[in-house]
Amino acid sequence: xxxxxxxxxxxxxxxTGDDDHRLSPTLLDSISAxxxxxxxxxxxxxxxxxxxxxxxxxxxxDLAWSQSDPDRHILMSTxxxxxxxxxxxxxMPTIAAVSGHxxxxxxxxxxxxxxxxxxxxxxxxxxxxxxxxxxxxxWFVKLLKNKIGSPAAIRxxxxxxxKVTAEVAVAKGIIHSAHxxxxxxxxxxxxLAEELVMRKWDGHxxxxxxxxxxxxxxxxxxxxETVEDVAGANIISSRI
Numbered sequence: 001x002x003x004x005x006x007x008x009x010x011x012x013x014x015x016t017g018d019d020d021h022r023l024s025p026t027l028l029d030s031i032s033a034x035x036x037x038x039x040x041x042x043x044x045x046x047x048x049x050x051x052x053x054x055x056x057x058x059x060x061x062d063l064a065w066s067q068s069d070p071d072r073h074i075l076m077s078t079x080x081x082x083x084x085x086x087x088x089x090x091x092m093p094t095i096a097a098v099s100g101h102x103x104x105x106x107x108x109x110x111x112x113x114x115x116x117x118x119x120x121x122x123x124x125x126x127x128x129x130x131x132x133x134x135x136x137x138x139w140f141v142k143l144l145k146n147k148i149g150s151p152a153a154i155r156x157x158x159x160x161x162x163k164v165t166a167e168v169a170v171a172k173g174i175i176h177s178a179h180x181x182x183x184x185x186x187x188x189x190x191x192l193a194e195e196l197v198m199r200k201w202d203g204h205x206x207x208x209x210x211x212x213x214x215x216x217x218x219x220x221x222x223x224x225e226t227v228e229d230v231a232g233a234n235i236i237s238s239r240i
Contacts, residue, residue: 001030020059058106091203
C-alpha cells in the first residue's frame with residue numbers, strides 16, 4: 001500500500017506498486033496511518049513528502065469497487081476527507097512529488113499538500129468528473145480555489161476537464177515546479193523540504209495557520225453533498 005521513510009527530519013511517504021493507486025478504503029487507511037505516525041513521532045521542525053511508484057500518482061476513487069453500493073461511495077469520501085483534514089492540520093510543511101497521472105481524487109490528494117512538484121516527461125493532472133458525468137463535491141472546488149489563483153485555470157480544470165501537463169500546470173499556477181523525471185521530482189522535493197526545515201518554524205503554529213488559511217475548505221468537508229445525494233436517492237427509490 002504505502003511505505004514511510006525518515007531521512008533526518010524529512011518523511012517520505014510512498015504509494016507502492018505499479019497499479020494506479022486507486023483511493024480505496026484500504027489505501028486511504030494505509031496513508032492515514034502513515035500520516036498519524038508522522039504526527040506522533042515529530043518533536044522537531046520536519047517536513048512530509050508524498051510520492052508514488054509507477055506511472056500514476058493516484059487515479060482517484062476506486063469507482064469499480066464502489067459502483068454496486070452507494071455506501072461505498074460514502075465510505076471513500078469520508079476517509080479521503082479525514083485524510084485531507086489530517087494533512088491540513090499536520091504540524092509541518094507538506095510536499096506532493098507527483099510522479100505520474102493524478103486524476104480526480106488523486107489530484108485533490110496532491111493539492112492537499114502545501115507544494116506540488118511534478119515530473120514533466122510523463123503524466124497529467126485531470127479532474128475527470130465532467131467526462132465521466134459526476135458532480136464535483138463542493139469541498140473539492142473550495143480546495144482548488146484555495147490552491148489555484150486564476151479563474152480561467154479553475155474553469156479549464158473543472159469545466160473543460162483539461163488534462164494538464166506539468167509545464168502547463170506551472171504556467172497556470174496550478175503547481176510549484178516541473179522536473180525532468182520522477183527521480184528528479186523527488187530530489188527537488190527533498191531539496192525544498194530541507195529548505196523549509198531549515199526555517200525552524202514552530203510546527204503547532206504552522207498547522208494552526210494552515211487551518212486558518214483553509215477554514216472554508218474544512219467547513220465544507222463536514223458534508224459531501226454528492227455522496228449524500230446518492231444515498232438519499234437510493235432510500236427514496238426504495239420507498240417508491
